[in-house]
Amino acid sequence: MTRQRLVGWGRTTPGMSEVQSPASEDLVAREMTLGSRTIARGLGRSYGDAAQLSGGVVLSNRALGGIGAIAPDGVVTLGAGVSIDELLAVAIPQGWFVPVTPGTRQVTIGGAVAADVHGKNHHRDGSIGDHVLEMRLVTPAGRFSVSPSVEPDLFWATIGGMGLTGVVTTVTLRLIKIETDRILVDTHRHSNLDDVMSAMSDGDDEYRYSVAWVDCMTKGASMGRAILTRGDHATRRDLASASLVAPAPARLRVPFNAPSGLLNPLSIRAFNEVWFRSAPQSREGEEQSLGTFFHPLDGVNDWNRLYGRRGFVQYQFAVADAQAECVVRAIDRLSSSGVASFLAVLKRFGPANHGMLSFPLAGWTLALDLPVGPSALPTVLDDLDEMVIDAGGRVYLAKDSRLNPEAVRVMYPRLPHFLDVKNRIDPRHQLASDLARRLQLVGK
Amino acid sequence: MENAFGQPQNIVVFAGSSEIARAITKKLCAARAHTVILAGRDQELLDEAAREALDYGASRTDTVIFDAEDVAGAASAVRDAFDKAGDSVDLVIMAVGLLGHQLRDQSDPAAAARVVTVNFTWPVAALSEVRNRLLAQGSGRIVVLSSVGAVRVRASAYLYGGAKAGLDRLCQGMADSLRGTGVSLHLVRPGAVRTRMTAGLPEVPFTTGVNEVAATVMKGLARGDEVIWSPPVLRLVYAVLRHLPGPVWRKVMDR
Numbered sequence: 001m002t003r004q005r006l007v008g009w010g011r012t013t014p015g016m017s018e019v020q021s022p023a024s025e026d027l028v029a030r031e032m033t034l035g036s037r038t039i040a041r042g043l044g045r046s047y048g049d050a051a052q053l054s055g056g057v058v059l060s061n062r063a064l065g066g067i068g069a070i071a072p073d074g075v076v077t078l079g080a081g082v083s084i085d086e087l088l089a090v091a092i093p094q095g096w097f098v099p100v101t102p103g104t105r106q107v108t109i110g111g112a113v114a115a116d117v118h119g120k121n122h123h124r125d126g127s128i129g130d131h132v133l134e135m136r137l138v139t140p141a142g143r144f145s146v147s148p149s150v151e152p153d154l155f156w157a158t159i160g161g162m163g164l165t166g167v168v169t170t171v172t173l174r175l176i177k178i179e180t181d182r183i184l185v186d187t188h189r190h191s192n193l194d195d196v197m198s199a200m201s202d203g204d205d206e207y208r209y210s211v212a213w214v215d216c217m218t219k220g221a222s223m224g225r226a227i228l229t230r231g232d233h234a235t236r237r238d239l240a241s242a243s244l245v246a247p248a249p250a251r252l253r254v255p256f257n258a259p260s261g262l263l264n265p266l267s268i269r270a271f272n273e274v275w276f277r278s279a280p281q282s283r284e285g286e287e288q289s290l291g292t293f294f295h296p297l298d299g300v301n302d303w304n305r306l307y308g309r310r311g312f313v314q315y316q317f318a319v320a321d322a323q324a325e326c327v328v329r330a331i332d333r334l335s336s337s338g339v340a341s342f343l344a345v346l347k348r349f350g351p352a353n354h355g356m357l358s359f360p361l362a363g364w365t366l367a368l369d370l371p372v373g374p375s376a377l378p379t380v381l382d383d384l385d386e387m388v389i390d391a392g393g394r395v396y397l398a399k400d401s402r403l404n405p406e407a408v409r410v411m412y413p414r415l416p417h418f419l420d421v422k423n424r425i426d427p428r429h430q431l432a433s434d435l436a437r438r439l440q441l442v443g444k
Numbered sequence: 445m446e447n448a449f450g451q452p453q454n455i456v457v458f459a460g461s462s463e464i465a466r467a468i469t470k471k472l473c474a475a476r477a478h479t480v481i482l483a484g485r486d487q488e489l490l491d492e493a494a495r496e497a498l499d500y501g502a503s504r505t506d507t508v509i510f511d512a513e514d515v516a517g518a519a520s521a522v523r524d525a526f527d528k529a530g531d532s533v534d535l536v537i538m539a540v541g542l543l544g545h546q547l548r549d550q551s552d553p554a555a556a557a558r559v560v561t562v563n564f565t566w567p568v569a570a571l572s573e574v575r576n577r578l579l580a581q582g583s584g585r586i587v588v589l590s591s592v593g594a595v596r597v598r599a600s601a602y603l604y605g606g607a608k609a610g611l612d613r614l615c616q617g618m619a620d621s622l623r624g625t626g627v628s629l630h631l632v633r634p635g636a637v638r639t640r641m642t643a644g645l646p647e648v649p650f651t652t653g654v655n656e657v658a659a660t661v662m663k664g665l666a667r668g669d670e671v672i673w674s675p676p677v678l679r680l681v682y683a684v685l686r687h688l689p690g691p692v693w694r695k696v697m698d699r
Contacts, residue, residue: 005624005625005626010448012447012448012449013445013446013447013448013583014583014626015582015583015626016579016582016583016625016626017582048448049445054445054532054581054582054583054626055532055580055581055582055583056582309668310667310668311448313448313449372448372449375663375666377449378449378451378475401447401448402447402448402449402451404476405478434445434583435445437445437531437532438445438446438447438453
């Protein structure tokens with residue numbers, strides 16, 4: 001057991017915890033019977049305080065490894081501490097790919113399930129929880145095998161449940177078949193937000209993967225100008241020569257914290273300008289590697305250090321189709337308040353799943369990276385919360401580090417159901433995280 | 445828990461009815477503070493401050509009575525306050541202090557010792573227990589009200605200034621001792637502030653109101669500044685004043 005200072009990817013609210021790395025389900029279960037307050041942690045990619053518990057015991061899942069044989073139908077069972085990167089290294093050469101990947105490969109499958117992560121294909125394929133067939137879960141009330149048909153309540157409380165229902169030890173999911181390690185990508189520049197949103201509404205269904213990068217620093221007629229990239233896996237017939245090679249590890253890293261203020265309105269505006277102008281007006285059928293298309297930021301290790309000592313917050317919300325106006329008003333509010341936001345990511349969501357605290361809901365989602373510093377930022381984000389609530393939407397807990405408890409109750413109407421399930425398997429409120437304490441999701 | 449912007453939810457305030465502490469508490473409540481434990485010596489004043497906290501957005505308040513001349517009781521006052529807070533405490537404000545009356549106190553050994561006890565010894569005893577508690581929690585912040593008078597002690601207020609100087613220097617060391625622990629300590633050095641404590645004294649340059657001090661403290665907390673000067677310009681003023689030759693210093697400060 002070591003006492004460690006843990007912090008989320010946004011590097012905003014560190015806390016000291018006892019960190020354990022149990023290497024088997026038995027050892028996880030033994031930790032659980034000791035009765036300390038505890039939470040599981042993977043690779044620490046949630047932005048806020050979801051995978052830390054100040055003064056408590058944090059169970060790293062990284063020693064829960066092991067990737068089973070991939071069955072002919074793509075079904076595979078793996079330890080919850082296996083990262084998507086590690087899984088892909090095994091799966092891609094055999095012609096398999098994960099059904100859902102977030103913007104980084106550096107997440108564990110246990111963490112991915114806890115956040116019910118989504119990717120560029122949510123409008124078609126849903127989130128990771130939709131592809132999980134079974135999980136092993138260690139709770140204070142014992143061990144469970146859960147699936148959509150066995151203990152469905154506990155299953156759907158765990159999908160997106162931010163680790164608060166126990167420690168996931170193994171996950172069984174179904175991979176998808178790929179013929180090559182290339183994506184055929186169509187890229188289009190759009191001069192404003194309305195333009196890109198209507199292109200996405202009209203055309204996303206024709207693509208498996210779609211995402212738009214939006215410039216939140218421009219005002220007026222070019223407000224929300226964007227670059228829309230969409231694509232699908234290349235087949236062998238599409239390519240002159242096909243290969244199946246897993247993405248390589250990052251070659252670059254940020255060795256120390258950049259000075260706070262390096263990313264300021266001026267530098268971000270300049271970056272956005274260069275980035276927008278360097279994208280092609282329109283290019284179709286471009287071959288990109290899986291890594292380039294899905295995980296561009298994985299090319300640089302520790303890129304979060306660029307935000308400096310005070311770190312950054314990510315604000316991601318989802319609203320229904322009928323509330324598309326909320327996206328426009330959110331970007332307008334940001335660009336008019338002078339709060340600097342790095343490129344924002346805009347994407348369409350397909351239908352929600354049964355995950356009680358799962359984030360996606362059919363419609364739109366916008367994600368914003370915001371350096372901590374501008375004194376207006378806390379208030380601007382509180383205003384955005386109200387806009388999102390008025391639009392019947394919600395904010396993503398895996399990204400959150402500043403919501404207030406009242407807002408979460410309105411955004412996640414299935415929270416009472418979640419708490420019923422949690423109280424059944426954790427009557428003494430042993431499972432907790434700093435996020436859960438901040439949002440009052442757990443008893444004292 | 446504190447959020448990404450340094451806005452705490454659970455706070456404990458020692459000398460919770462003092463004017464500067466109340467001004468800071470109001471602002472914290474308007475942000476995210478929902479549980480506010482106010483400790484002080486006068487129940488009525490504490491109740492008034494608690495009502496104010498609720499008005500500004502707190503959802504739960506409680507009070508603790510202590511006597512800042514009773515050093516032996518400091519630890520139990522801290523334990524009492526933390527117990528009443530329930531879950532982890534995100535921010536502790538130490539605003540205990542006594543200006544005293546220099547001309548009267550300087551010739552009275554008991555009175556002189558009393559100024560030191562209230563401004564230095566009791567806060568140090570209490571902070572020691574606060575430190576234990578926050579280290580066990582693995583997170584939390586401490587704000588200690590010092591004074592610019594602690595930077596270089598003036599003849600005309602050497603008891604108060606000297607006691608605050610002791611607290612100020614000790615806290616700088618304590619802040620360093622907390623590095624890498626998830627706990628931090630922030631010193632506030634206000635200049636002259638218009639409060640009951642200073643009522644009737646002639647106003648000196650850079651005098652501010654309590655709300656200005658509170659606003660500066662909020663900004664400093666958000667930034668994580670280890671020393672928060674109020675008004676901020678005093679940092680520059682004192683960079684000069686503290687190095688003035690003695691005769692000049694005495695002429696300037698003790699006219």
